[in-house]
Amino acid sequence: MKQLLSGNEAVARGIYEAGVKVCSAYPGTPSTEILENVAKYRDEIYAEWAPNEKVAVEMAYGAAIAGSRSFCAMKMVGLNVAADPMFTAGYMGVTGGFVILTADDPSMHSSQNEQDNRYYARAAKIALVEPSDSQECKDFIRAAYEISEQFDTPVLFRTTTRINHSKSLVEFGERTEHEAPEYHRNIRKYVCVPANARKNHPKVEERLRKLAEYGNTCGLNRMEMKGKKIGVITSGVSYEYAKEVFPEDTSFLKLGLTFPLPMDLIRKFAEQVEEVFVVEELEPFLEDQIRAAGISCCGKERTGRMFEFNTALLRERIFGEKPETKVPEAAAAARPAALCPGCPHRGFFYTLSKNPNYVVTGDIGCYTLGAAPPLGCMDTAVCMGGGLSVGMGMSKSFEQEGVTAKKVFGVVGDSTFFHSGMTGAAEIIYNKGKMIPCILDNRITGMTGHQENPGSGYNLEGDPARAISIEKVLEAYGFEKIIVVDPQDLTAMQKAVDDALASEVPAAIITRRPCLLMKRSPKPETVCRVDPEKCRSCRSCLKAGCPAIAIHEGKAVIDEVTCAGCTVCAQICPFDAIGTVEK
The missing domain is CATH 3.40.50.920 (Rossmann fold)
Structure with a gap:
């Protein structure tokens, strides 16, 4: 049987056919759909969203040590997070086959850099496999497990955005069950203290020599x-x-x-x-x-x-063959990225944007769009979890330089908080940070397509799971004033900011409203509408940066098809020209 599959779908099929039993990943474009498709084989394969990529590698490697064939996946910057266990796994080897997929992103379609993760395989001294199309994604995954077990090595499986998302025909095969050997403790192999590591290194070098010989005749080349x-x-x-x-x-x-x-x-x-x-x-x-x-x-x-x-x-x-170019009769309209209509993050960023002395250290997620005009309310966006840690560094700099006017707000989303934001929160408490951590909780991992996380109450397969309370985590760390607010209530949002800044004890803000696009979210029953008689053309409503609002013949108008009825624009309007009507 042949089917038209994307590379990600084909990898999932290859995992199934290879007899893999355990899979873990953190969602990140362009790799996300792999685990979502593996979940279709839940009767044969355990699959999970891990809190971050390091945990995903460690969890999957543990399964490989126990004897199962295991798999983990991430986008290329995720491997930076996961590098620590991967390098050590390269020294120790495997019992069951162990494959780590890195989805690289040339041209940075959805990433903050253009790193080439092939160098990780060389640095970690492990095998590297690269497919060219969807059929090879499936076939090479099976081969990767054979290589892993034959040469006692983790295998780095490198794809790129174009392979992950392009589709081609794939011929299916049958699942070959892999039976894990009986488990026996092996301290010499799997306890990587220096004495054992020194003994492992010569074996690693010999393994690379044998892999190179294998590459001269294997079918992958x-x-x-x-x-x-x-x-x-x-x-x-x-x-x-x-x-x-x-x-x-x-x-x-x-x-x-x-x-x-x-x-x-x-x-x-x-x-x-x-x-x-x-x-x-x-x-x-x-x-x-x-x-x-x-x-x-x-x-x-x-x-x-x-x-x-x-x-x-x-x-x-x-x-030197330059392509023929045709000048279009009309240029495409510029459509910069923007927060969706009704996005719960809009009220938060609008509130902070009104004070030029507020410094906002951002993070990786939908809320990074808070940096886009007209909100323009973000000073940094470095990496997952950096919103809190970078903010801590900026606040300490202001302290050392005697800058008292600037107030720092560090921002992470709910999924990012569990990924790598909790350590930043600990940093703030432990080292007496004078800044406000802000967790923007929209109840889902939004940017990569609505994957569950430890705070959402569901697992990868959609089954109910214990939801971890963000406020209880912050309370356990030592934050004594935790303000939970609906960010679309601008009055409450402003009060939350003021109360956090005025607090004499460590304070944190949690904005909580579900992403409107989430399938569990109730759909809006009303939309906003402008009364043209009351509109004074002041354009204050445009400061919300909502794509549903425009100016037509000098007056504000709202596209009721895209409007989500969040009323942020109505709260901003100084002339009460915006009201709600039933949808």
Whole structure:
């Protein structure tokens, strides 16, 4: 049977067919849909959303130590969070097969940097596998488990946005059950104290040597010989682009096992062609190693280091063929990213935006859009959990420099609080921070598509789960004044800010209102409407940054199709020109 699957769907199918028993992940685009699809196989596979990527790796690795085949997934910046256990797992090895998927994001479609995680495999000294299409996503996952168990190593499985989300035909196979061996304690192997680690390192180096030999003959790496003039060494989705761009008589060395590199195979391929091109997105990971082996090649001096490839870009960079461009008759309207109509975060950011002395250290989530105009209410956005920790650093700087006017508000969402915000909250309490931590609780992991989290009351499979109370966690840490507020009530929101700043004991703010797009949220029964007779064209309502509000013939108008009836604009209007009507 064949089906049209995205790469993420195909990975999930490969996990099923490989006999995997335990899966853990933290949602992050472009990897999120993998675990959502694994959940369809709940009778055979346990799957969960972990609080963060480090926990996901540790949990899945524990299952591998116990003997099960296990899997964890994350977007590429998530591997920064998970690197600690992955590096140590590389020294200790596995019992059951263990695969870590990193979904890289060339061109940063949904990420804050463009890091190339192939280097993690090299640094951690573990095997690296890269598929080129959906069929390979499924097939290579199965091969990755065989490699993991044969060579006693975790396997880093690298995809990219274009592979994760593009669709192609996939031929299904049957599930092959993997039976875990009887568990026996193995202190020498799995207790990685320095004495054991020193003994493990020579084994790791020997493993890499054997993996390189295996790569010279394994089916994941293959030569496609046609002509003698040009040979292309490539991997991942770059193979698909290169096949379209280079002449018909081009020979290819397609690599699927990309660390350690099969240098004997590469050298054999290079000897059969006159000129070698290395085509790879982002960094010269393959190219640098090939050059270091004394093999002449052409790479990044032509293809460049930034952004994802496409066929037009490669034709221009490699062959100087500029694509024909047609000037459109009318330019597309600019539509900057904005908080959704009815977003509960809008009232919070609008309230803080009114005071220029408020410093808002943001985080990664829907609420990062609080930085967008007209709200423009965010000073930093660094990484998951950084909203509280970076805010702590800024507040301490203001203390040291004698700056008393600035007041710092550190922001995280509910899912991010459980991911890495709790340690920032501990930092504030432990080191006497003079700042206000703000947890924007919309009852779901919003940005990546409404995945559950430890505070939502449900697990990955939609079953009821114990919900962790954010206010009880903060109380346990030592915050003595915890203000829970509906952010769409602007009067209450302003009072919450004022009360937190005036508090003589450690204070925190929790804004709580469910994301309107959540399937469990009640749908609005009313919408907002402008009375044109009362509207004075002051444009105050536009300061809310709601996409449903516009100016037409000098007057404010509200699109009742997109309006969610949150009434933030009505509360802002100084002339009471906005009211509500039944939908």
